[in-house]
Amino acid sequence: MAYKEYGMWEVQEVLRRLDRGESQVHVATATGRDRKTVRHYLRLAAEFGWRPGDGEPDESLAVRILERLRPGAKEDERGESEQLLFPHRDQIQRWLGGSEGERGLTLTKVHGLLGRQGVRVPYSSLHRFAAQHCEFGRSRSTIRCAETKPGEVSQIDFGRLGYVFDPETERRKLLWALVVILVYSRHMFVHVTSRQRLEDVIDGLELAWEFFGGVTARVIEDNLRAAISKADRYEPVFQRTFHEYAKHRGFVIDPAVAYHPKGKPHVERQVPYVRENFFRGETWLNPEHVQRDAIRWCRETAGTRVHGTTRRRPLAVFEEEEKSELLPFVGERFDTPRWSDCKVHPDRCVLFGKALYSVPDQYHDKSVTVRGDRHLVRIHFQGKLIKTHATQPPGGRSIDYADYPQEKSVYARRDSDYMVAQGKKLGPSVGRFTERLLAGDFPWAKLRQAQKLQRLAQKYGSERLEEACARALAFDLVNVRRVETILLDALRRPSPLPASEPLPLPLPARFLRPDGSFNHHRTSEGDTD
Structure with missing residues (x-):
């Protein structure tokens, strides 16, 4: 059975939230994990000696937990009815949601339509599937959320400002504003940029934390493409660099639901305010002029106005109640990897x-x-x-x-000393021959010959190579091919018998004719043999 595998960063995110004091239910909801999975992570972390409150969990702890999870980490299979219904999920959603100007069908009607298509499941299974995967039966009434604590949440979003002439390029440049707003006090910071890359998001946040003098515990962002690799309502995939930056500064990333502006209403309402009240109707010299005035405007105008919802001045609320609750902004500027x-x-x-x-x-x-x-x-x-x-x-x-590998790195490093040392291990004459071979201003030019010399020892034996090198040195022949020729000539010649063994004696003659039997010349008597 296949199982779903989470990476080190996902496990570490769960432990970080638990360390901040969040409940297991809240962590499960925020991270998209099951509560049993969260409890399982916590139980494994306790076995390795870590408990919430002991400090920020490190990567080694997450790696050890993953090693324990991989052999048995399995995902529950879908039930039989759910497997039948899942291919028709989009059609069920269209039936229940209806079209423009028309109400959706009742679930009973949908149950009958599915039966006509051959999808026969119990009504209770269809109801459970529709509620779980098709948002069936959910209330659409608006509920006001509880106010956040000071220093707890900030929201960020990009908004278009307009065109400004850039003297450096002698062209008009489109500027964007990265708006960072503290939800509790409504105090804001505006970072002006011409791009929306990851580096611009991190630079804007770094300037914002420096402006506020601290960091919020949670950052709600609008699934910025530079920060979120995959936007998903339940299991968003964070961009690694942005996730690392969040860990470096100590805040938790909380992406809003994609294409759902109501998930971050505070910053959504401020983007038009920044564009209309700050940018439009002004004369700008260059983009740097816009950024300088944006910081001044945040302090003197946006920070001192009476906010329409809270009926309080954001800068005063920030200085009195929220600034002291922010996480410390310390250390060097983040080096964006x-x-x-x-x-x-x-x-x-x-x-x-x-x-x-x-x-x-x-x-x-x-x-x-x-x-x-x-x-x-x-x-x-x-x-x-x-x-x-x-x-x-x-x-x-x-x-x-x-x-x-050692045998391949020698030539890459041009290490002649190593080749000489290897030659001396084969014999003194081989070592001297290797030294003579690699002598000179460019010893690495003959490293291949030195390698061939050592391969001759593997082919013919170190003793024969030692004798051949000694013979070559005696005649001042520093050439590997000549050494190989000496070895081949020695193999062609018969080996002399050891001196300790006697010479073999001839066998006694048998069935031999007399010496004159093959003499066909006439003798003095006139006979012929």
């Missing part, structure tokens, strides 16, 4: 950021995850760190020859 899934090539290297980095030989032809920042490049395999390199510029390379 880049993540990439790379393939280890036949040369035991990965290409990351247009530079080459070596990987240990056992990971040849594997897929690895690479994380790089301004200083270091870290290579992970299945969640474990396997190699670290200093970051190289495009076109550079960082090669650790210890990652290669």
Whole structure:
């Protein structure tokens, strides 16, 4: 049976929320896990010596939990009725939701229509399926949510401002505003940018935390493409770099429901306010001028007005009640990393950021995850760190020859000393021959000959190679092919008998004729033999 596998970051997110004091029910709802799964994570963490309140869980704890979960982590199978209904889910939703100007069908009618199509399931099973997967029977009434605590929640969203002439490019540039608002006090910060990339989101948040003097515990964002890899109501997939940034600053990412503005109403209402009250009707010199005035406007105008909902001044509420409750904003500016899934090539290297980095030989032809920042490049395999390199510029390379097999790294490193040492192990004459062979200003030019010399020992034996090298040195022949010729000539010649063995004696003659039997010349008597 197939099972659903979660990664290290998902497990760590559950533990981080538990460490903040959130209930298991709230964590299960926020992360899309089952409560049993949350309890199982907590029980395994306790076995490894960690409990909520002991501090931020590290990656090693999450990796150990994953190793325990992989052999038996299984997902419940759907029931028989649910398996029959699931292929018709979209059709059921259309029947229940209706079309423009028409009410949806009743569930009883839908049950009958499915029966005509051959999908026969109990009505109770259909009701359970519709309630679980088709939002059937849910109340649409509006309920006012409870007010958040000071320093607990902030909401962020991008909004379009307009065009501003840029003297550097001599063209008009479209500007966007990243609006960050503290939900409790309604105090806000505006970051002006011309792009909506991940680096711009992180830079804007860093400036916002610096502006507020602290960090909120939770950040609700509008499924920004730069921060969320996959928007999903129940199981969103976070972009790795943004998730790492959230862990670095200590806040929890809480994405709103996709295409549902009511999930973040506070920041949604402020985007038009920023555009109409701050940007429009002004004369701007350049984008930098817009950013400078945006900070001033947040303090002097938006912060001092009487808010229409709270009827209080956001800046005063922030200074008196919320600023002291924010998480501390300390440490260096976040070094935004880049993540990439790379393939280890036949040369035991990965290409990351247009530079080459070596990987240990056992990971040849594997897929690895690479994380790089301004200083270091870290290579992970299945969640474990396997190699670290200093970051190289495009076109550079960082090669650790210890990652290669020993027999292949010698030539790559051009290590003549290693070849001489190997030759001395085969015999003194072989060692001297190797030293003579690799002597000179460019010893690596004859490394292949030194390798061939050592392969001759494997083919003909080290003793014969020792004798051949001694003979070659005696005639000052520093050539590997001549050494091989000496070895072949020695094999063609018969081996002399040992001196201790006597020479073989001839066998006694048998059935031999006299010496004159084959003499056909006439003798003195005139006879012929």
